[in-house]
Amino acid sequence: MKRKADIIELIAFALIKVFSFTIIFFLIFMLGYIIKSGFSALSVDFFTKMPENQMRGGGIMPAIVGTFFLMLGSAIVSIPIGIITAVYLNEYAKNPRVVKIIRLGINNLAGVPSVVFGLFGLSLFVIFLDFGTSILAGSLTLGVLSLPIIIRSTEEALLTVPPTYREASLSLGATRWQTIYRIVLPNALPGILTGVMLSLGRSAGETAPIMFTAAAFFAPDLPKSVYSEVMSLPYHIYVLATAGLHIQETRHLQYGTAIVLILLVLLLNTTGLILRYRLRRKF
C-alpha cells in the first residue's frame, strides 16, 4: 500500500516538473527564436532612420518616437489618478462599502478586453470629443487601461509601510495629509515606481486600444502636436506582418521591431520587479 502511494507520488511530481519546465522552455525558445531571426536587422540606422522604399527598408525611428509619446501621455493620465485613488482607499477611506464598490470597479476595469477599450476610446475621445485619431485620444485610452495596474501596485506598496510609522507621525501632532506626504509616500516610493514601470510596459505593448484611436500605418513626419496620428512599435509589427504586398520581404524588419518592443517591455518590467523586491526586503 505504502509502496504504491510512493510510486504515484514519484510519477506525479515528475509530471509537475515536466509541465513547469515545458513552459519555461517554450518562453526561452520563443524569445530566442525572435532574437536570433531579427538580430541581423538591428543597426544604428534601424533606430534612427525613417522607413524607406514603401516600408521595405530603412528604420523604425518614428514608431519608437510614437510609442514613447503614447507611453508618456498615458503616464500623465494614469499616474496621478492611480496614486491618488490608491492613497484614498488605503489611508483615508472609512466606509467599507465605498471601498468595496471602488475595488469592484477597479477589478472590473482590469478585466475589460483591450479591444473594448479601443471601442470606448474611438467613440468617446476620437468621435464625441473630436480629438480625431491622435496621440491625445490614444494616450487617454491607454491611460484608463493602465489605471488598475498603478492602483494595485501603489496599494501593495502602501500596505508594506508599517502602521507604527503612521502612528508615530500622528502622535507627534501631524495631520493625516502631513503623515501621508512626509512619511507614507516616501517609504512606499519604490513600490509606487513598480506600478509606474509595469503600467508603462503595458502601454508600450498594447495594440488593440490604439488601432482606432492613435495608430497610423505610415506617417511621413514625426508628430507635430498631440492631435497628430503616430506610428507605434506594436502596430508596426502587426501591419508589416499582416497587411500589404511585401509581407515576406519585410520579415527581418518585423523580427527587428519585435526585438525592440520586447527589450523595451522587459526593461520596464524587470526594473519594476527589482524595485518591488527591494521594497519587500526593506520592511
Next chain:
Amino acid sequence: MKTHKSIVYDYFIEKFFFFVGLSCLLVLFLIMLFLFKEGLPIFAKVSFTDFFFGMEWYPTSENQRFGVFPLIIASVSVTLIASFIAVPLSIAIAVYMAELASPTVREIIKPVVEIIASIPSVVIGFFGMVVVAPVLQRWFDLDTGLNLFNAALMLGFMAIPTIASISEDAISSVPVSLKEASYALGGNRFQTIFFVTIPAALSGIWTAIILGVSRVIGETMVVLMVAGGAAMIPTSIFSPVRPLTSNIAAEMAETPVGSSHYHALFAIGILLFCITFVFNLIADYLSNKYKFKHN
C-alpha cells in the same frame, strides 16, 4: 504642527482624493454608456435573435447580414481549448512554485512567469503566425496553419501567468496546520498536496481559472493574427475561425462611423463587455467569500 489651517487643508484633500478615487467607477460607467449608445441602434434594424443566433455575417454585401453566432462559437471554442491547455499547466506550475521547488528554483520560476505575463500580445501573435503556423501546417498536412488550434495554443500560453500566480497565492495561503494533520495521519507529500492542500485552495484556484478564461475571451491581437479569420462555424480543431474580438479589430478601421456595420461592431463590444463583467463578478465573489483568514 496641527494649526487650524492645516486641519482645513487636510479636510479638503480628503474630499479631493475621494472624488478622484471615484474615477475608476466613472470610467467604467462611461465605457458602458458609450458602448450602449453606439451599439444599441443596431437592434432597430436587426432583431435580437437574428443578431445573436444568425448564422451569416456579411456586413458589407448588398444584402447585409449581421449574425454573430459563428463568431460566438469561435470565441467559445478557442477559449475552451485554450483552457484545456492552460489550466493543467498553470496548476502544475503553481503547485511546483508553492510546494515543491527549492527556494532558489522558485526565485527563478517566479520572474519567468511574470515575464510571460509582460510579453505584448502582438509579439505572441507574431510568433504564432510566422513560427507555429508553418510547423502545424507541415505536421498535420493542413491548408493553413492559421486556425483554431494555433490560436488556442498561443492563448493558452498567455493565460498561464494569470492562472498560475493566483493559484499559487491560494495554495500558499492554505494553513500549515491542515497539511500537518495530513502528514500526521500518514499521508505522503503527494497525497497531502492533492487531497488536502488543493481542495482547500480550490476556491482560489477557481478564481484564478475564471480570471484566466476571462482574459482569453477578451484577448484580441493573438486571435486576429493567428485564428485564420473565417466567419464560419468550425468543423474541426484545425478550422480557421473568427472570434468576436478579432472581428471588431479587423473591421472597425474600414467602417464608416454611424453605419449599421459600425453599430453592429459596438454591439459585439457590448457582448464582450458583459461576458467579461460577469466573469469578473464571479471571480470577485469567490475570492471574497472563501478567503482564508491569515493569522
